[in-house]
Amino acid sequence: MSAVVDTHGHGHGHDHAGHAHGHGDPHGGYGGLMRWVTTTNHKDIGTMYLWFAGFMFFVGGMMALAIRLELFHPGLQYLHPDFYNQLVTSHGLIMIFGAIMPAFVGFANWQIPMMIGAPDMAFARLNNWSFWLLPFAATLLISAYFMPGGAPGAGWTLYAPLTVQQGIGMDFTIFAIHILGMSSILGSINIITTILNMRAPGMSLMKMPMFCWTWLITAYLLVAVMPVLAGAVTMTLTDRHFGTTFFNAAGGGDPVLYQHIFWFFGHPEVYVIALPAFGVISQVIPAFSRKPLFGYASMVYATSAIAILSFIVWAHHMYTVGMPVTGQLFFMYATTLIAVPTGVKVFNWVSTMWKGSLSFETPMLFACGFLFLFTLGGFTGLVLSLAPVDIQLQDTYYVVAHFHYVMVAGAMFSAFAGIYFWLPKWTGKMYNETLGKWHFWLTLITFNLIFFVQHFLGMAGMPRRIPDYPLMFTTWNEISSIGAFGFALSQLVFLYNLFTTLKRGEPAPQKPWDGADSLDWTHLPTPAPYHSFETAPQVK
Amino acid sequence: MSVVAENRRMLVRLALVAVAMFGFGYALVPFYYKICAAWGVNSFGETGESPANTQVDRSRTVTIEFDSNTHGLPWYFKPAVNHMDVHPGQVATVEYEVVNERPTPVTGQAIASFGPQLAGEYFKKIECFCFNQQTLRGGESRRLPVVFVVDPKLPRDVNTISLSYTFFEVAGRGGKG
Numbered sequence: 001m002s003a004v005v006d007t008h009g010h011g012h013g014h015d016h017a018g019h020a021h022g023h024g025d026p027h028g029g030y031g032g033l034m035r036w037v038t039t040t041n042h043k044d045i046g047t048m049y050l051w052f053a054g055f056m057f058f059v060g061g062m063m064a065l066a067i068r069l070e071l072f073h074p075g076l077q078y079l080h081p082d083f084y085n086q087l088v089t090s091h092g093l094i095m096i097f098g099a100i101m102p103a104f105v106g107f108a109n110w111q112i113p114m115m116i117g118a119p120d121m122a123f124a125r126l127n128n129w130s131f132w133l134l135p136f137a138a139t140l141l142i143s144a145y146f147m148p149g150g151a152p153g154a155g156w157t158l159y160a161p162l163t164v165q166q167g168i169g170m171d172f173t174i175f176a177i178h179i180l181g182m183s184s185i186l187g188s189i190n191i192i193t194t195i196l197n198m199r200a201p202g203m204s205l206m207k208m209p210m211f212c213w214t215w216l217i218t219a220y221l222l223v224a225v226m227p228v229l230a231g232a233v234t235m236t237l238t239d240r241h242f243g244t245t246f247f248n249a250a251g252g253g254d255p256v257l258y259q260h261i262f263w264f265f266g267h268p269e270v271y272v273i274a275l276p277a278f279g280v281i282s283q284v285i286p287a288f289s290r291k292p293l294f295g296y297a298s299m300v301y302a303t304s305a306i307a308i309l310s311f312i313v314w315a316h317h318m319y320t321v322g323m324p325v326t327g328q329l330f331f332m333y334a335t336t337l338i339a340v341p342t343g344v345k346v347f348n349w350v351s352t353m354w355k356g357s358l359s360f361e362t363p364m365l366f367a368c369g370f371l372f373l374f375t376l377g378g379f380t381g382l383v384l385s386l387a388p389v390d391i392q393l394q395d396t397y398y399v400v401a402h403f404h405y406v407m408v409a410g411a412m413f414s415a416f417a418g419i420y421f422w423l424p425k426w427t428g429k430m431y432n433e434t435l436g437k438w439h440f441w442l443t444l445i446t447f448n449l450i451f452f453v454q455h456f457l458g459m460a461g462m463p464r465r466i467p468d469y470p471l472m473f474t475t476w477n478e479i480s481s482i483g484a485f486g487f488a489l490s491q492l493v494f495l496y497n498l499f500t501t502l503k504r505g506e507p508a509p510q511k512p513w514d515g516a517d518s519l520d521w522t523h524l525p526t527p528a529p530y531h532s533f534e535t536a537p538q539v540k
Numbered sequence: 541m542s543v544v545a546e547n548r549r550m551l552v553r554l555a556l557v558a559v560a561m562f563g564f565g566y567a568l569v570p571f572y573y574k575i576c577a578a579w580g581v582n583s584f585g586e587t588g589e590s591p592a593n594t595q596v597d598r599s600r601t602v603t604i605e606f607d608s609n610t611h612g613l614p615w616y617f618k619p620a621v622n623h624m625d626v627h628p629g630q631v632a633t634v635e636y637e638v639v640n641e642r643p644t645p646v647t648g649q650a651i652a653s654f655g656p657q658l659a660g661e662y663f664k665k666i667e668c669f670c671f672n673q674q675t676l677r678g679g680e681s682r683r684l685p686v687v688f689v690v691d692p693k694l695p696r697d698v699n700t701i702s703l704s705y706t707f708f709e710v711a712g713r714g715g716k717g
Binding site: 122123126185188189192193196197198223224225226227228229230231232235246254257260261264322323324326327 | 543546547550551554555557558559560561562563564565566568569572579580581
């Protein structure tokens, strides 16, 4: 915790918000479970998104542990290869659609209205529905395991022709993706409308906190690409049951077409996950550097540039399908071009820290971990963007290492940074700093144990998605598996810290982070009242 | 306009974008095939020499007569059958028996000729001993197959094709020399 005393802000901490409890029951007359089912409050819904994401994070994590257990030694020990493939598939789908995306929607729900001075999201009831679609989609996704033939084992990318052939579990997955897509689209429409229409007077777009900017752009990406994924899985569905032949080669379809449509969604999806993470980091680093974000305008433009470029690079996921050299070159140059705006962001974060009055509480530690490891993941991405290199590394553990550096060390580290950063604001209670630091260092070390060695495995040619491997890969796999179990145990430190904080945490100071300067910190008391900004604040 | 009404308008617009993008996913299908055609990739086996229509024309029957000769070669060389009735387009096989009557190895090359001569270009040999030189050890006997198809484009007035093979000795290859 910072020792520097807050000299501004909460003294005039918006009296009105404190009165909000005065009129009537804040929970709409329902108690218990029905309060959560019927709530239209952005804070309640944000909380539910975060709990859901946390739960799915542990479900997907258990699957990862089963995978790493099987890979601890060569040979087939615990899992049938089919079941192994199903776990790999579900792990990917659950972590992306069930854990990371809902976690950042949770942050958006909590923070965006408070950051722009709005009383709630633009469509409060729709917001409730966006969330409540998720548990049903997740149930559908997991119940595929209990169908004849089990869950689909085609990988999270759901490539044809496997998806055209697999059992009824595949149909469950397709419908689950439809529902998840609907939830994302509705959530995104809500976020865009809230940001564009509900800002407090004086809060111009270029005054918004960076987190709101990255979410605005992310939400546009989602509205543009989730329907394309819905189309791709719908085509798979009609190929399976209604005699169409989009991807079914037996009827003249083309499985490579699926890959194009999927990655037209899939690459922007990568930034759907990364951009909100960038947003959280852009709030945390200035707060702990006690300096405004360096190069705010260039951050906005860099984020937009990344989003636009993400639409024209998709085929770098499929250099080996036999596309013409012209195509490979185009996608290769376009992909390497993304390194420019991404570099702008990384250098801006580093420049924010430059000559700042730095302190390293847990959120900042996770942000620094993010900065270092995400940049590493970006570099391996640059390696993979080169078509001649990628032909060698395609579908090896190098790719697995790369995307876990950007997904786990990128998105998940940033989510942890966000939780530690905002938990005092949301609950009014302070987490245990020592445990937080333990959580960070253990997570950092075990993460690298798992994934750093996978670069070597990939360079040596170990393919991904196999339950067995040649003996020469044993040592690195053992290290990786040991890391995985260590990583899982480290997350128990987080759970313990979270639950003890919620149950009997110390009251949080009004503004625990000196450098935090968004409206939620300067204009609202801690904890944030159930109804905030019913009268819009005036932003200078 | 009130905020609520403005929000509604925004909702409708963004929902329309989502619906349009769903359609865009489907629009990628024809777009993909156009791009492939423009770049000449993924033409699904239509490039190069495509096999001719081999559908069997059962409305007509052609008699193939087999003839065999040797030219200065001490080989016994006779077809297993003297003639055969086939439909154009039908894959047929005929076997020739060949015996080297010399005690030393001999290499020969068979040359085909057709009667009428124009029938030659409609007589498609899929497999034939005439594609390679044949070397027989002294006293060896072999059965050599010819797999062929008569092209359905064979002029309708041709009802009989004579196929004649003549074996010539390839000098200097394990023979006289």
